[in-house]
Amino acid sequence: MNTIGDFHVHTNFCPHGSNDSMESYVVAAINKGLKSITFTEHAPLPKTFIDPTPNRDSAMLWEDVDKYLNEANELKEKYKNTLNIKIGFEIDFISGYEESTKELLNHFGPHIDDAILSVHMLQAPNGEYVCIDYSVEEFERIIQQFGTIDNVYKTYYKTIKQAILSDLGKYKPIRIGHLTLIEKFSKVFRAKEDYLQEINGLLDLINEKQYELDANTAGYYKEYCNNCYPSLDIMRIASDKGIRLIPGSDSHASKHIGRGFEQIPDDITLSSPGTM
Template sequence: MLIKGDYHVHTPFCPHGSADAVQNYIEEAIKKGLTEITFTEHAPLPVNFIDPTPHQDSAMNWKDIDNYIDTINAAKKTYQSKITINLGFEVDYIEGYQESTTTFLNEYGPSIDDAILSVHMLKNPVNQYVCIDYSSEEFSNIIQQFDSVEAVYDKYYQTLENAILADLGPYKPKRIGHLTLIQKFQRKYAVDLSYHATIDYILNLIQQHQFELDINTAGLYKEDCQMLYPPEDIVKQAIAKGIPLKPGSDSHESKTIARGFDIINKFFKHNNQL
């Protein structure tokens, strides 16, 4: 049995995505044989948080949130006989903003079918925030702020650990998004240290807290990454630990729905997971 769901999909409500209509994503998913799709739009950032990206376009605008929810719920009804549609968010864990995030989740949690918890933002050594996946040029600036690429990796995994352990209330997402997003620019900015022990520790935390893991295909198509988030050796570790896996294309345009799923299906079949 092949994987038939894409559990990490964006929408036109994403400021850094395409203008493709939600219906376009759904029709493409159906065309590609999917039976389930989760829309995980970037939840609005805390109202008192300043987006550090050059265009301040990391997440959905607060003014769009009700329209987003209404749009997905309407699509559920329209396509209920053809595909299962889940309303969700990709929620950012931001150090120092746990209370604001919990407030958001408490308000909108009852409407959420599925959700992802991700780390995109880090606090640098002078207590300013940076976004790790915006661009190669921005990542170079971040390395300078932290004094080494290894220090950036260390901070990322420390923040990810905090995200897993944080009390964000009863509606905290149960899936960790793109575990190795920090490797997005690995082919340009390589690290000298091994993070095998750190990854193993993070996976153990995910297992202990009964979280799922996002198997994200977007990294396969990033020029300076060209591998899954996380890569296959880490996926094997997760499988060995019994961690539930959910694949996602992280699509920001409709044509990339389920992109890379042939690679995931072949990998899972080879490892007796299908």
């Protein structure tokens, strides 16, 4: 599967990623014949939000943002004749923290080219926030908090809907990240219900808003998932609705740039991102 670029890429500024330099990602993209990449590092979490992961390593530090942007801009200039480099963030949508997220976007929005809006954090029935993709052990604990696995799924898709409909200002990302991330541990914890109806409704909203969808291949390499986010069948449904599918490896190491793109068949059309 040939594609022009990889538009979901992390860096050494990610606390749960590798120490590979940003330039090593650029070189890897060039060596793979890509024409474009977007750095989409996890934006800092709201300052009043406590990262619920055991290692508090979900996102980059506030004090690293300027360095991240400066380094990305230097690479953008250095490789401008070889690779189209876009600078951006993966923004966490956290229910209840919309205003803080809007402030972040208003502050950094003028300095970035692209962004992804993703849901990693859910609010449990007891008010505690949890991170759904941290580990299989943590996911088991989350199920216990919610009562059933289907309560977790329902809350996830409800939160995705909130993310799509939320007012995050003029710099709100137009691409929704890894739509079915909730399935990361599905080989161990399988939902009893089928969520295709909920997903179809979300796709209709994405289409109505003229948003894009992250065609994320990282799930192929997750031990308890072995499928892309979303699945190829859902990508086809999205494509039939007219939704642009933007390829992303979600790489956290330079050797993973473009990984899994060959598993997306030619009948699924992949696109480059639009503008924010």
